Amino acid sequence: MQNPFFFGYGSLVNAATHSYPSTFPATLHGWRRVWKHTSLRELAFLSVMPVQGHQIDGLIAEVPNSDWSALDVREAGYFRIPVEDAEVTHQAGRVDLQMYQTDPEHEVGASAQHPILLSYVDVVVQGFFNTFGEDGVTRFFETTDGWEAPILNDRSNPLYPRSQTLTLAETSLVDSHLDERNARIVSS
Template sequence: MGEFFGYGSLVNLATHDYPGARPVKVRGWARAWRHTALREVAFLTAVPQDGAELDGVVAQVPGGDWDALDLREAAYLRLVLPEGPSIYHIPEGHHAPASRAHPVLLSYLDTVVQGYLQLFGQDGVDRFFATTQGWDAPIRDDRAAPVYPRAQGLTAEETALVDRKLREIGATRL
C-alpha cells in the first residue's frame, strides 16, 4: 500500500474516498497556479522551494493500485517524497503561469478552499492563500455552471470567505 500527499483539491475529502486521510505539512515545496498543454485551464502544482512548507493531506492508496489516482492526476508526474508519500507535480520547464487563455476556475478554487477550511480552519485557508504563487492569474467565475468535474457546493459563508480572500489579494475575475 502506498500513500500520496495532496495539496489542492485532494485536501477536500469529499472529492475522493481514499482511506486514512490525515492533515500533514511537507517541507521543501510551494504551490503555484500553472497550466500545461494538457488542460485548457490553470491548476495547482507543487514546485520545489527551499524553506517552504505546504499544508496538505496524506491518504492511502489501497493495495498500491495507483491507476485511478494516476488517471485523476493525469496532467502531473508522480514523485516519491523523502518522507515517504508520493506527490503529483509538474516539473519545471513543463508548465507556464496561468493566463487569460488559461485561467483558474473558481469552482476548482472553491473546492480547494473548502477542503482547507474543513481540515485546517481559517488559519489553514490564510496559509493556503499566503503560500500559493501566481495569484496574478485571472479567475474564471464558473460557479453558476461549474466546469470543474469535482466541484463541491459551498455554503454562503464559504462562498463569502473565498470572495473576501480574492478581494484581499486583488485577484482579477473574468
Template sequence: MSEPFFFGYGSLVNRQTHVYTPAYRARLTGWRRAWKHTVGRVTPFLTGVPDPGSVIDGLVAHVPGGDWAALDLREEGYDRHAIPSGLTVEGDVGVAAQVYAVPVVTMVVQDDPAPILLSYLDVVVQGYLREFGEAGAHDFFATTDGWEVPVLDDRAEPRYPRAQVLSAGETAFVDAKLREYGVRVV
C-alpha cells in the same frame, strides 16, 4: 507503514472529492503551490513546486490496493515524486508518500492567461477550511503563487468535475481572499 500513500495539497485535501482512506493531516517542508498553465490544457493546474524555504499543509491518504494507475488517471498531467524527507504526519503516523507535480517541461507562459476555475478553487479552499480552519485556508493563499491569473466565476455552472457546494461562510471566505489578493474575477 509500508502501504503506499500520497500527499495532496489541492483538491485532494477536500475529502468530499475522493474515497481515499485512511487520510491524515500532514505538512510537507520544501514545497509550495503555484497555478501553472501547461501544454494541452486551457485552464491552469494547481501544482506543487519545490521550494526549500516553504512549508505546505495537506493530507496524506492511502492509495487503495496500491493501485497507483487509478490515482494517476485522476491526476493526469502530473508526475509522481517520492518524498524522501520533510513530511510530518499528524499523530506521528509513519508513511512512505509521493507527491504529484506538473512537469516543468509542460509548463507554458500565456500572453493572455486562461483563468483559474472558481469551482476548482472553491473545492480546494473548502478542503482547507474544513481540515485546517481559517488559519489553514489563509496559509493556503499565502503559500500559493500565481494569483495574477484571473479567476473565472463558474459557480452557477461549474466546469470543475469534482465541484462541491460551499456554505455561505465558505463562499464569503473565498470571495474575501480573492479581493484581498487583488485577483481579477471574470
C-alpha cells in the same frame, strides 16, 4: 507490505472529492504551491515547486492495494514523485509517500487562455477549511503563488469535474481572500 500514501496539496485535501478514507493532515517542508499553466490543459491547475525555507499544509491518504491507476487518471497532466520522510510531518507513522507535480517541459506562461476555475478554488478552500479551519485557508492563500492569472467565475455552471456546493460562509471566505489578492475575476 504497507500500502503507499499520497500527499495532496490542492483538491485532494477535500475528502469529498475522493474515496481514500485513511487520511491525515500533513505539512510538506521545502515546497510552495503554485498555479501552473501547461500545454496539456486549457485551464490552470495547482502544482508544487521546491522552495527552501517554505512549507505547505496538505493531506496524506493511503492508496489501498498500491492501486495508483484511478488516482493517476484523476491526476492526468501530472507525474508522481517520491516524497522524502524528512520533507513531511504527519501522524501516520513511517509511510511510502508520493505526490503529483506538473512537468516543467509542458509549462507555459499565465494568460487569459489558461484561467483558474473559481469552482476549483472553491473545492480547494472548502477542503482546507474542513481540515485546518480558517487559519488553514489563510495559510493556503499565503503559500500559493500565481494569483495574477485570471479567475474564471464558473460558480453558476461549474466546469471543475469535482465541484462541491459551498456554504455561504465558505463562499464568503473564498471571495474575501481573492479580494485581498486583488484577483481578477472574469465572467464565463
